[in-house]
Amino acid sequence: MSIELAPERVLRHYLREPDPLVPSGPWRVRWDLVPDREAMLRSEVPDTVVVRTSGATGTPGEWSRSREKLLDEAALLAGLWHDSPVDLTLAFAPPPHLYGLLTTLVLPAVLGVPVHYQPGLDALSADVAGRVVGVTAIPWTFRILQRDQELLSAAAEITIMHSTATLPPGADEVAAGLGARVIEVFGSTESGGIAHRQGREGPWTLFDDVTLVEEETGEVPLVVSGPRLAAGLTTWCTDDFVEVVDERHFRFHGRRTRLRKINGVRVDLDDVDHRLRAAVPCADLACVAVDDPVRGESFTVLVVPDASEPPSLPTSVRVALKAWGLAPHDVLIVSSIERSEMGKLRR
Numbered sequence: 001m002s003i004e005l006a007p008e009r010v011l012r013h014y015l016r017e018p019d020p021l022v023p024s025g026p027w028r029v030r031w032d033l034v035p036d037r038e039a040m041l042r043s044e045v046p047d048t049v050v051v052r053t054s055g056a057t058g059t060p061g062e063w064s065r066s067r068e069k070l071l072d073e074a075a076l077l078a079g080l081w082h083d084s085p086v087d088l089t090l091a092f093a094p095p096p097h098l099y100g101l102l103t104t105l106v107l108p109a110v111l112g113v114p115v116h117y118q119p120g121l122d123a124l125s126a127d128v129a130g131r132v133v134g135v136t137a138i139p140w141t142f143r144i145l146q147r148d149q150e151l152l153s154a155a156a157e158i159t160i161m162h163s164t165a166t167l168p169p170g171a172d173e174v175a176a177g178l179g180a181r182v183i184e185v186f187g188s189t190e191s192g193g194i195a196h197r198q199g200r201e202g203p204w205t206l207f208d209d210v211t212l213v214e215e216e217t218g219e220v221p222l223v224v225s226g227p228r229l230a231a232g233l234t235t236w237c238t239d240d241f242v243e244v245v246d247e248r249h250f251r252f253h254g255r256r257t258r259l260r261k262i263n264g265v266r267v268d269l270d271d272v273d274h275r276l277r278a279a280v281p282c283a284d285l286a287c288v289a290v291d292d293p294v295r296g297e298s299f300t301v302l303v304v305p306d307a308s309e310p311p312s313l314p315t316s317v318r319v320a321l322k323a324w325g326l327a328p329h330d331v332l333i334v335s336s337i338e339r340s341e342m343g344k345l346r347r
Contacts, residue, residue, distance in 0.1 A: 135160045
């Protein structure tokens with residue numbers, strides 16, 4: 001069961017001084033009962049907020065943003081739900097992360113709706129009956145949505161906002177089962193939200209205040225500018241390669257650190273991860289880039305078995321990869337895979 005907390009207590013806990021009495025488990029805040037939400041945000045959100053990166057995609061660091069930038073970005077995210085005004089949010093992103101800070105702490109306040117924060121795999125306890133529900137999701141959220149589909153089916157409407165990584169395998173099927181639409185947000189701790197889209201196959205649309213620095217056609221590094229960049233930045237070169245469609249749209253081709261050229265063919269390890277997860281049942285799985293003395297660039301597959309899986313799991317991985325014309329450097333059975341709190345691989 002979630003515990004109801006006062007909004008000012010939650011803001012102080014995550015943004016000022018940790019409160020040992022704030023539970024690590026599920027909690028809820030009734031922003032709909034706060035008469036002057038803007039005044040509370042300006043009072044409780046510090047003038048400058050520091051967000052730390054985990055080092056999952058680069059060197060760990062600290063990036064600061066003004067209160068005004070955070071409120072502006074939360075308003076932009078709220079605008080993505082303009083066509084389906086939500087009256088309840090289910091939040092799954094940890095507040096120490098920029099996306100979680102925005103969607104778990106600030107967005108519900110901007111909307112003036114109750115928020116139920118779900119930091120783990122506990123059963124959902126929110127009463128969604130007849131409500132228009134906005135879900136702020138990260139990849140593992142879809143496991144909960146699928147498990148608790150019966151409870152969620154009582155909602156009048158569901159819209160899912162997803163960020164921090166590409167949509168996991170099966171996400172579209174889970175959303176379809178709930179009658180929900182999915183809006184993806186593309187961004188980083190350093191840049192904030194860069195773009196959004198609805199529909200996995202379509203191009204990404206830049207937020208109105210974001211500009212592409214590199215507008216050449218073909219595949220280019222994604223470099224952006226805008227007023228919401230972290231303090232001290234005028235432009236930001238992301239770790240991503242994109243195809244520029246026009247000055248307001250691009251198609252994502254992959255992260256630089258996850259692209260390998262194997263036997264002359266470019267391989268996106270994130271895509272291989274997702275396809276393997278769908279083909280090989282396991283508790284967890286990750287492809288790790290490695291150097292190969294024969295092929296130059298390759299990858300090793302780390303697999304965490306679950307209790308019911310046979311000892312032939314490495315063979316199953318190799319068979320699946322062979323069907324796609326791929327051969328790993330190695331397949332290793334491991335007891336766990338180190339990930340950030342957002343689920344990103346830490347190596």
